[in-house]
Amino acid sequence: MPVKRDTYTPDSLLKVAVEVFIERGYDGTSMEHLSQAAGISKSSIYHHVRGKEELLRRAINRALSGLFGVLDEPRAREGRAIDRLEHVTRRTVEVLMAELPYVTLLLRVRGNTDTERWAMARRREFDHRVSELLKRAVADGDLRGDVEVRLATRLLFGMINSIVEWYRPSRAGRAGAATSDEVAEAVVRVAFSGLRN
Amino acid sequence: MPVKRDTYTPDSLLKVAVEVFIERGYDGTSMEHLSQAAGISKSSIYHHVRGKEELLRRAINRALSGLFGVLDEPRAREGRAIDRLEHVTRRTVEVLMAELPYVTLLLRVRGNTDTERWAMARRREFDHRVSELLKRAVADGDLRGDVEVRLATRLLFGMINSIVEWYRPSRAGRAGAATSDEVAEAVVRVAFSGLRN
Incomplete structure (x- = not known):
């Protein structure tokens, strides 16, 4: 070569x-x-x-900055919990699609080095902050109380994170390929209002 | 050793x-x-x-038998599409949890050998059959028509398949750990009726 x-x-x-x-x-x-x-x-x-671990740290940092940045946006911090949660869901999908390889890497690391363990801890922290929003929205009576909050958080992230399995930016813009806006809107609709008419 | x-x-x-x-x-x-x-x-x-590929084929076969078996159940074949789809969703979650390592392997293979490509083709076929049910339920007016069917199918499977990332049977039965029934019920509730109250 x-x-x-x-x-x-x-x-x-x-x-x-x-x-x-x-x-x-x-x-x-x-x-x-x-x-x-x-x-x-x-x-x-x-x-x-200095080595491959520094590259991993930088890549994970890029994904985390995008994701935690969402939690700092005014619409994620002010208003009813349900509205903040919807905003966070929509923007998390957008960040995931905009920073696809970096978020994909974050979701795949497994914890054999300090940097990987740090990545997993920060990811858990993000999930935990979103799960606190869910809990508050249930307390407000806006979210259903018959699905345990931790399980609901897992299913919500299951739906969001699965986008890395099939979304390919190279296909964006082609006929039939969903844009980031369309995917984010679909996730919000399905997750909050369900598939049922 | x-x-x-x-x-x-x-x-x-x-x-x-x-x-x-x-x-x-x-x-x-x-x-x-x-x-x-x-x-x-x-x-x-x-x-x-004969070798590792035979072991892979047997393992994938076990996962696929479970999953395609669901599609052959009477409640997956008779009645309104929306009810059949709910049944398939619930039972797919149950099979995934009962056959966790085999379904996990099916979801992770990537297509470098004939057996892996066959596994991926059969998995696509399963997804396609479920997506046909969604299409019919939309035509019946039972499922929302404002999310493209292929995208809705992906989000539904995103939610279902993500269970392999966190469910550990060894913890089943312990306080706070969800049973297979509870998880299946939660997936059906969230996917079809949404998180909103």
């Missing part, structure tokens, strides 16, 4: 690394794999980052 | 193999890994099966 001149920026190198992490799994990725995928030498990579 | 006497039946060997496939990924599993996990020699394994 021809070695190309290192014209990477931190962001463009991160993009390549995240693709390889998703393809091979983080554990299964070596610096050699990253060097091959990027088409630059390992020492060139070390010029940008 | 001490090698134990081969007291495996086809079913108990399959159980061990499926655990290893889920842990390491099917591609990442060698006969050596299987031999270590089972505590018997590779030639003992070859006494039971």
Whole structure:
């Protein structure tokens, strides 16, 4: 494989690394794999980052900044819990689709290194903050009380997170392909009002 | 590791193999890994099966028999589409939880061998049959028509399939742990009537 001149920026190198992490799994990725995928030498990579764990940390940080950013938006902080929850659901879907590879990686890490364990802890924290909103909306009488809150949170995230399994931005814009807005709207409709007419 | 006497039946060997496939990924599993996990020699394994692909085929077959079996149940075949769809949803959740490792494996295979491609094709067929039920229920006026059927099917399966990410049978029966019935009922409630009160 021809070695190309290192014209990477931190962001463009991160993009390549995240693709390889998703393809091979983080554990299964070596610096050699990253060097091959990027088409630059390992020492060139070390010029940008200390190692693959730093790349993972940056990638996870990008996903988490997007997701936690949603919780800081005014519409996630003010008003009735049910409205805040709907806003968070819609925006979480939008962030997931906009930052697809980074969120995909976040959802797939399994906890063998400090960085992976930190990613999982932060993800649990995000889920927990959303579950607090659900709890409040149930207390307000706006959400059904006959499904346990932790289970309802899991099902809501099950629906949202499954988007990473099938959404491919390369197909966006083509006939029949759903846009980020349409998917977010569909998730809100199905999750809050159900499939039934 | 001490090698134990081969007291495996086809079913108990399959159980061990499926655990290893889920842990390491099917591609990442060698006969050596299987031999270590089972505590018997590779030639003992070859006494039971022709190789790892046969173990994969048997495991996937078990998951698919359970799932397609649901579609053959009387309540999945007779009556209004919406009622059939609710029955299929409930029973799919129950089969997923009863056959957890086998369905988990089915959901994770990626298509590098004939057996994996066959598994993916059969899984698509199952999803397609459920999506036909959705289409009919929309035509009957029982399901909302403002979410595209393919997208609605994906969100429904997103919710159902996500159960493999958190359900652990070892915790079943403990305080706070949901039973298979409770989870199936929660999925039907949320998917068809929504979280809203």
